Amino acid sequence: MTNDRISALRKAVEASPDDVLLRLVLAETLVAAGETEPALDQYVVLLDQQGLPDDQLVVVGELAAANGRLALLRSCLEAARQAGIVEGTGRLQQLADELIAERSGVKIKVGPEEDAPSAMDTPKETTTFDQVGGMDEIKRIIHRMVILPLSRPELYQKYGRKSGGGVMLYGPPGCGKTLLARATAGECGLPFVNVRIEDVMDPYLGVSERNLHAAFERARANAPCVLFLDELDALAFARHKHGGSESRRLVDVLLQELDAIGSENEGLLVLAATNAPWDVDEAMLRPGRFDRVIFVPPPDEPARADILSVLVKDVPSAGLDLQALANQTPMFSGADLRALVERGVDRVIDEALTSGGEPPLSMQQLTAALPTVKPSTLDWLHRVRSYIEFANQSERYDDVAAYLRSKDIRRRLS
Amino acid sequence: MPDELLRPTIGAGVDMSARPWRLVSQTYVAFFGGVIAATVIAFLNSRRLGVPSDRRRLILVVGAIGLVLAAVVITLLADETSSGIRVAIRLVAVLACLAQLRIQQPMDRAFQLRGSEYGSLWGPGIAAVIGLGLLEALLLAMVAAL
Amino acid sequence: MTEPAEARLQLAGHWLQIGHPERTLDELQGLWGDAVLDYRAYLFRGAALHALNRNAEAVGVLRDGLSHHGPFLPLLQVLGSSLRAEGNLPEAEAAYLRGLSLDPNDPDLLIGYAMVCLAAGQTEKAAALVERAASHAPESAAVSAARAQVAFAQGRHKDMHRHSQEALSYDPEDPGARALHGASSMLTGDSKSGYHSLASAASSHPGDRDLREAAREAKLINHPLLRPLRPLQRFNPLVVWVGAVAVIYGLRLAGLGPVAAIVAVGWFAFCVYSWVAPPLVRRWINRKWGS
Numbered sequence: 001m002t003n004d005r006i007s008a009l010r011k012a013v014e015a016s017p018d019d020v021l022l023r024l025v026l027a028e029t030l031v032a033a034g035e036t037e038p039a040l041d042q043y044v045v046l047l048d049q050q051g052l053p054d055d056q057l058v059v060v061g062e063l064a065a066a067n068g069r070l071a072l073l074r075s076c077l078e079a080a081r082q083a084g085i086v087e088g089t090g091r092l093q094q095l096a097d098e099l100i101a102e103r104s105g106v107k108i109k110v111g112p113e114e115d116a117p118s119a120m121d122t123p124k125e126t127t128t129f130d131q132v133g134g135m136d137e138i139k140r141i142i143h144r145m146v147i148l149p150l151s152r153p154e155l156y157q158k159y160g161r162k163s164g165g166g167v168m169l170y171g172p173p174g175c176g177k178t179l180l181a182r183a184t185a186g187e188c189g190l191p192f193v194n195v196r197i198e199d200v201m202d203p204y205l206g207v208s209e210r211n212l213h214a215a216f217e218r219a220r221a222n223a224p225c226v227l228f229l230d231e232l233d234a235l236a237f238a239r240h241k242h243g244g245s246e247s248r249r250l251v252d253v254l255l256q257e258l259d260a261i262g263s264e265n266e267g268l269l270v271l272a273a274t275n276a277p278w279d280v281d282e283a284m285l286r287p288g289r290f291d292r293v294i295f296v297p298p299p300d301e302p303a304r305a306d307i308l309s310v311l312v313k314d315v316p317s318a319g320l321d322l323q324a325l326a327n328q329t330p331m332f333s334g335a336d337l338r339a340l341v342e343r344g345v346d347r348v349i350d351e352a353l354t355s356g357g358e359p360p361l362s363m364q365q366l367t368a369a370l371p372t373v374k375p376s377t378l379d380w381l382h383r384v385r386s387y388i389e390f391a392n393q394s395e396r397y398d399d400v401a402a403y404l405r406s407k408d409i410r411r412r413l414s
Numbered sequence: 415m416p417d418e419l420l421r422p423t424i425g426a427g428v429d430m431s432a433r434p435w436r437l438v439s440q441t442y443v444a445f446f447g448g449v450i451a452a453t454v455i456a457f458l459n460s461r462r463l464g465v466p467s468d469r470r471r472l473i474l475v476v477g478a479i480g481l482v483l484a485a486v487v488i489t490l491l492a493d494e495t496s497s498g499i500r501v502a503i504r505l506v507a508v509l510a511c512l513a514q515l516r517i518q519q520p521m522d523r524a525f526q527l528r529g530s531e532y533g534s535l536w537g538p539g540i541a542a543v544i545g546l547g548l549l550e551a552l553l554l555a556m557v558a559a560l
Numbered sequence: 561m562t563e564p565a566e567a568r569l570q571l572a573g574h575w576l577q578i579g580h581p582e583r584t585l586d587e588l589q590g591l592w593g594d595a596v597l598d599y600r601a602y603l604f605r606g607a608a609l610h611a612l613n614r615n616a617e618a619v620g621v622l623r624d625g626l627s628h629h630g631p632f633l634p635l636l637q638v639l640g641s642s643l644r645a646e647g648n649l650p651e652a653e654a655a656y657l658r659g660l661s662l663d664p665n666d667p668d669l670l671i672g673y674a675m676v677c678l679a680a681g682q683t684e685k686a687a688a689l690v691e692r693a694a695s696h697a698p699e700s701a702a703v704s705a706a707r708a709q710v711a712f713a714q715g716r717h718k719d720m721h722r723h724s725q726e727a728l729s730y731d732p733e734d735p736g737a738r739a740l741h742g743a744s745s746m747l748t749g750d751s752k753s754g755y756h757s758l759a760s761a762a763s764s765h766p767g768d769r770d771l772r773e774a775a776r777e778a779k780l781i782n783h784p785l786l787r788p789l790r791p792l793q794r795f796n797p798l799v800v801w802v803g804a805v806a807v808i809y810g811l812r813l814a815g816l817g818p819v820a821a822i823v824a825v826g827w828f829a830f831c832v833y834s835w836v837a838p839p840l841v842r843r844w845i846n847r848k849w850g851s
Contacts, residue, residue, distance in 0.1 A: 203563075203570035237578045238733075238764075278766050279579070383766040389849050390775055391763035405848065419688055420660050420673075422653050424680045430647035441798045465681065501805060508798045515796075520681040523713040527678060529770050 002033050020051025031063070040069055047075050054083045058092060065095035073099065074205055093206060100204055125185040125192035125226070132176065132183050133306020138296055141399075142180065145292050147187055150224075150269065166258060166270040166289050168232060170277040170400075171296035172380035174335030176303075177273035178230060180296060184271065185226035193219045193227045197234050200250075209253040216257045223268050232272040232290075233279040251281055258289040275380070277397075278387045285396065295400040298333055298377040301326045307334050311341045317361040325366060331375040331412060343369035381413055426464070428524075433533030434462040437515050437522055440535070444511030445504065447543035448550040449484055452507055453477025455535070455542050456514040462533075463521040473514050480510030481550075485557045492558060503554065565595035572604045581608035599629045603638065610642045618642040633659050633666060640672050644679055652676045667697035671706045683713045701730035701737060708740045717747040735764040739771060742778065749794045751781045776846065783841050789834050 009026040016022065023046055030039035043060050046052045052060065061076035077092045129139050146167055149156065169177045178194075185192040195215045202208050212235075219227040229235060236251050258270065272290060274280055284290050299307060304326035312320060329337065344366040351365075352358055385404050388397045403409060440459065444452035453474065460470045484506045491499050572587035585608050588601055595601060602625025609618035622639040626632065636659035643652035656673035659666065670693035677686035690706045697703055704727035711720035721744035727737040738761040745754030755778035762771040780786060781793055791800055804827045811820035 198571065201567075201571050201574060203567050234575070234578060234580065234583075278763060379767075385849060386766035386772045387763050389762075389772075390759035417664060419685070419692065420657055420664060422650070422657060423682060423685065424649045424653045424676065426680075427649045427651075428647045428679060438797065441796070444798070445801070501809075505802065505805065508802060512796070512798055519715055520683050520713055523715070524679050524681055527675075527709060527713065 002029070005029060006033060006035075018049070020046060020049055023049075024051060024053075036063065036067055040064055040067060040072055044072055044075075047072070047079060052076075052079070054080075057083065061092045062095065065092070065099065068099065070096065070099045078205075096206065097210075100207075123191060124189055125182055127179070127182045128186040129183050132179055132303075133309075134300050134303025135176070135180075136302075137300075138180065138294070141294055142184055143187075145294065146184055146269070146271075150188055165291060166272065167292040167294060168277070168280070168285070168290040169271065169273045169294050169296050170275070172298055172333055172377040173275045174333040174376070175296055175298050176334055177296050178228070181226070181228045181271045181273060185228075185269075188226070188269070190269070191222050191225040193222065193225055195227065195229050197231050200235065208250050212250065212253050213257065216260075219268055225268065227268060227270045229270065229272040232274040232284070233276040236281045236284045238279050238281045251283075255283055255289070258284075277384070278391070293396050295397070295403065297403055298331050298375070301330075304329055304332060304337060307337050308341070311338055312361065315341070315345060315361050316358075319362055320366070321363060325363070328367070328370060329375075331377050332373070333375065333377050336373055336375050336377075340366065340369055340373045343372055378413065381409070385413070428464045429462075430528075430530070432462045432464070433531065434522070434525060435459050435535040435538075436532050437518060439539060440515065441508075441511060443535070443539050443542055444507045447507075447539075447547040448503065449477055449480040449507045449510050450550045451542040451546035452511045452514065453480070454546060455538065456511070456518065458538070460518050460521070463518060463525055465518060465521045469517050473517055476510055476513045476517070480506055481553075483510075484550075484554060488554050488558045489560075565591060565593070569595065569598060569600050569604070572608075573600065576604055576608055576611070579611075581611040584608040585612075597628060599625060599632055599635070601625075602628070603634055606635065606638050606642070610638055610645065613645070615642045615646045619646070631658055631662055633663065633669065637668055637672055640669075640676065644672075644676050649676055649680050665692070665696045667693040667700070667703065670696075671702060674706055674710065678709060678713050683710060686710050686713070699730065701727045701734060704730065705734075705737055705740060708744065712740075712743070717744060720744040721748045721750075735761040735771075738764070739774075742774065746774075746778055746781070746793070749790070751778060751790070751793070754778050755782050776842075779845060780838065780842050783845065785841050786837060788830070789837070792834055 006026070006029055009022070009029060013019070013023050013026050023042055027039045027042035027046065030036070030042065040060075040063065043052065043064070057076050057080040061073050061080065064070075064072040064076060073092065073096055077096060080092065132139070169180060171177060182192050193215070195212075200208055200211045200215065202211060216227065219225055236254050270290075277293070280290075285293065301323075305322045308322045308325055312322075329340065332340070341361075344361055347365040347369060348359060348361050381404065384397075384400055388401055388404075404413070435455070440452065440455055443455050453476070456473050456477075457470060460473055465473075484503050487502045487506055488499060491502055494502075568587050568590060572584045575581070575583035575587065584604055588605050588608075591601055602621055606618045606622040606625065609615070609621060619639060619642050622635050622642065625635050626639070629635070636655050640652045640655040640659070643649075643655060653673065653676050656669055656676060659669045660673065663669070670689050674686040674689035674693070677683070677689065687710045690703065690710055693706065694703045704723050708720045708723035708727060711717070711723055720740070724737060724741040724744045727734070728741050731737060738757045742754045742756075742758030742761060745751065745757060755775065758771065758775040758778045762768065762775040765771055781790070804823075808820050808824050808827065811817075811823060
């Protein structure tokens with residue numbers, strides 16, 4: 001008799017495919033009759049038509065998981081999240097992870113349930129400020145805003161504040177933000193945990209968020225330590241950049257992790273770097289998250305001389321006056337200086353090929369190559385000037401505003 | 415099922431390197447230079463903007479009408495004060511210019527949607543005002559003398 | 561497809577979506593084997609090149625993709641947009657029509673085609689296309705923004721303002737909608753909110769020179785010293801002149817000679833002020849920011 005009922009329902013559904021109620025009854029009848037596969041097919045269509053009621057989403061999801069229908073399970077999970085359902089989504093996520101794991105053979109880090117990574121994993125960072133040439137001003141600022149507070153946690157506790165927290169470094173690309181972050185960790189004598197965006201992003205649904213969480217857990221296990229997020233604007237991009245609800249989840253996870261820092265982790269210092277502070281979500285910069293924002297300017301003359309010395313270390317050279325060269329390359333970033341040395345080496349190789357000898361790199365080739373390399377920092381400075389001209393930012397970007405107002409920079413930018 | 419809307423109708427592309435002049439700047443040419451100057455500048459600009467040829471011809475027609483109207487005005491008002499005559503002729507030029515700007519508007523707006531840079535009308539504008547303005551003054555004086 | 565290749569493709573797509581097209585190209589460089597022929601590789605590379613304004617290369621890549629995968633709507637969409645950016649309107653039209661022959665009601669294709677028609681000055685056709693798109697995707701920011709652009713092209717400023725407000729209501733953060741709203745506010749005389757919107761759009765896209773200039777102009781017009789010049793902003797200066805002439809001569813004809821003379825002097829002073837004041841105030845406002 002049930003079969004008659006089922007075939008009658010099927011005919012009715014075929015006659016009016018848009019009637020979700022009818023299809024729902026068909027699906028339920030199929031489930032009751034034990035024909036789960038066809039029932040799941042109907043549920044797929046129902047989800048498409050958005051005809052599946054909210055209280056059914058978790059049940060259907062679990063049924064899909066039991067039958068190995070990963071796509072349907074994911075859709076149910078997505079719909080449940082969007083409907084704001086709290087109970088059961090965790091379980092669905094877990095089921096999804098298990099399915100993925102057995103399909104791809106990839107083990108997914110689950111987080112706190114695993115053994116905490118041993119504290120011996122990450123050794124203390126050895127680079128210190130002495131090894132970073134020049135940039136005295138910025139080192140002073142970092143010392144005042146980052147290192148000093150860490151060394152006197154009891155002072156902060158006295159006034160009811162948590163030490164640690166987040167610091168964002170921003171500036172033109174290739175100016176040593178990562179190196180400075182590393183050196184800061186070294187100065188504090190802390191391990192340096194570098195989280196790159198390639199390590200976090202994963203094509204499967206939900207895995208990126210878990211990777212990010214795992215990275216934070218790893219850092220917490222090694223606390224006190226420095227956690228470094230490179231390219232913050234790629235992880236925590238502003239709302240206007242990508243309106244889709246799916247990738248916003250990564251931003252939400254990052255916000256949660258940062259908020260957890262205050263309560264769960266003493267002494268976890270989160271540093272971040274970005275080339276595009278205007279693309280970082282506003283919520284990231286609220287108090288308690290990345291509330292300290294430091295501008296890293298293009299390297300000054302001593303820094304440039306230092307960078308040049310590192311660049312020409314392995315190149316046979318003669319009579320190079322790096323100080324003079326540093327003097328002639330204002331506003332050059334580290335990447336620009338590398339390009340300069342490359343162009344110089346190109347000329348040397350040309351000469352070697354034509355003349356037959358093996359001449360060393362000399363000042364002549366480098367100064368000849370100078371006009372061909374334009375500093376890439378100027379474009380960035382134009383952008384940031386536009387940004388602070390029109391954004392409502394109060395004192396947050398005061399340091400870069402003062403930098404832009406200095407006569408030297410104003411002259412160069414016009 | 416033939417769909418009227420989805421038939422190809424676009425004949426020519428646009429020259430992305432052209433630098434037309436702002437419509438507002440052309441108003442100065444009309445104000446100081448008269449009908450002929452305004453018409454020439456409008457015609458040249460419509461070429462730069464890529465206005466279709468039938469509408470370009472319309473610009474010339476409007477200019478011709480404006481010139482005739484100016485001649486009519488100067489004969490009718492032969493006994494008015496010279497400043498009154500000047501204002502009347504300027505009025506004709508302004509009205510003709512407004513019509514010519516209207517013709518250029520769609521392509522000018524299309525140019526603005528592209529977000530490219532305008533060119534400067536200073537050079538051609540002053541040349542038109544002086545050269546063609548004098549020409550027009552001479553023509554109208556001859557008409558008035560008749 | 562292997563997992564690393566899939567991960568690379570997804571990461572490339574992610575970079576594209578958050579506005580880092582150069583990183584997209586970097587990721588795609590590392591593809592090998594079957595992955596290179598995946599339609600997404602062509603689509604992302606073409607879209608990234610288009611975003612970087614390397615439109616000739618984008619067109620080549622997308623045509624390649626179409627020859628491999630046949631008429632695929634997203635590829636045709638980006639191809640049409642790239643051809644339009646190059647100024648090659650007939651071929652842009654052909655690309656969109658090819659896509660529309662497969663799905664005559666796809667809103668994105670219809671809107672893209674409408675933009676091509678606007679670029680060619682065919683505003684009525686563009687309006688009809690946008691209306692057809694609206695009938696299939698009524699509550700979308702893209703449709704409202706397209707309507708606003710059509711209204712702009714036709715000189716209907718009030719309609720442009722209304723549509724840009726709709727677009728903003730669907731997506732308040734979208735800088736494109738903000739820019740349209742700012743422009744339409746300026747054109748309808750509401751310069752305060754016009755500046756607010758243009759400033760917001762300019763700070764979201766700090767590299768865009770046009771937005772910065774527009775925002776600066778709006779700030780200029782809002783300056784109290786330039787408030788008397790507002791009529792010149794809203795109406796064509798020639799129309800204002802005609803009005804002034806009409807008033808002056810009307811007064812003369814009505815026998816109020818002295819009043820007419822006073823008005824004439826005032827008008828002259830107004831003209832001088834409109835010439836002299838803006839550059840000075842502009843220099844004053846931008847003294848902190850340079851050019």
